[in-house]
Amino acid sequence: MGGFFDTVGGLFMISGALFALLAGIGVHKFRDPYSRMHAAAKSPTLGLVLVAIGAGLVARSLGAVLTLVLVVVLQLLTSPVATHLAARAVHMRVRVPQDGPDELEVDESR
Amino acid sequence: MNTAALVIVACAAVLFILRMLRGPALADRVISSDGFISTVVIAVTIASVRADSGVVEGTVLVVALGGFVGTAVLARFIERRGS
Numbered sequence: 135m136g137g138f139f140d141t142v143g144g145l146f147m148i149s150g151a152l153f154a155l156l157a158g159i160g161v162h163k164f165r166d167p168y169s170r171m172h173a174a175a176k177s178p179t180l181g182l183v184l185v186a187i188g189a190g191l192v193a194r195s196l197g198a199v200l201t202l203v204l205v206v207v208l209q210l211l212t213s214p215v216a217t218h219l220a221a222r223a224v225h226m227r228v229r230v231p232q233d234g235p236d237e238l239e240v241d242e243s244r
Numbered sequence: 245m246n247t248a249a250l251v252i253v254a255c256a257a258v259l260f261i262l263r264m265l266r267g268p269a270l271a272d273r274v275i276s277s278d279g280f281i282s283t284v285v286i287a288v289t290i291a292s293v294r295a296d297s298g299v300v301e302g303t304v305l306v307v308a309l310g311g312f313v314g315t316a317v318l319a320r321f322i323e324r325r326g327s
Contacts (some may be wrong), residue, residue: 144245147290151252154283158259161279167271170263174279178286185249185286189293201301202289205308209285212312216278219319220317224271 139191146188151179166231167224175217182209253287260292274318278298 160173172238186202224230225238260280264273285308292300 141245143248143293147246147249147293148252150286151249151256151290154256154286155252155259156256157279158256158283160275161263162259167269167275170272171275174260174275174282178279178282182282182286182289185289189289190294193296198292198301199306201257205285205289205301208305208308209282212308213282216312216315216319219316220271220275220278223274223319223322224269228269228271 139194142184143188143191148188150181150184150188153177153184157181167228168221168230171217171221171224179213180207182206195197195230215231246290249290250287250294253283253290257283257287270322274315274322277314277318278311281307281314285311 154177157173157177160177161170162226164170164173186206190199190202193202247267257280260276260283264280267273285304288300288304288307292304
């Protein structure tokens with residue numbers, strides 16, 4: 135039974151690691167700060183949730199599971215806030231080349 | 245299996261560091277450092293299972309909190325100073 139939990143936990147951890155790799159590829163390949171932010175913010179959070187589930191399945195102790203739950207809740211709360219702050223800074227200070235008219239600027243000048 | 249996951253996370257970290265080195269704007273470096281910290285959190289979580297001790301899990305919390313504060317401070321810095 136223990137071996138079964140170890141295997142499932144390992145599979146969860148590998149899929150979470152793959153989401154982190156996806157984020158790395160996105161940040162490396164995308165062409166402007168907004169799309170890079172989109173890659174860097176969301177998929178590592180899902181990756182961390184999957185890795186924490188896997189780690190809980192492998193560790194199987196109350197202290198470890200409580201700490202992992204705390205880590206996941208903390209990441210789910212802080213990651214959107216940090217990304218929002220970064221997006222605000224980019225909008226205020228960085229000129230991003232746009233395909234068409236800048237819709238945010240059009241809205242603000244109204 | 246843990247080792248395979250760690251290798252995948254290491255590849256992701258290398259990609260984040262490459263973007264951090266290339267820029268071009270300061271904001272890109274801040275964004276990729278934010279993603280890099282998330283990747284480090286994932287790596288330390290996997291490493292805590294590998295080490296099989298309760299000590300390492302506290303480190304994950306500290307890294308996650310430090311990463312959030314760092315990104316917030318850098319974002320404020322960009323707003324004040326410009327790109």
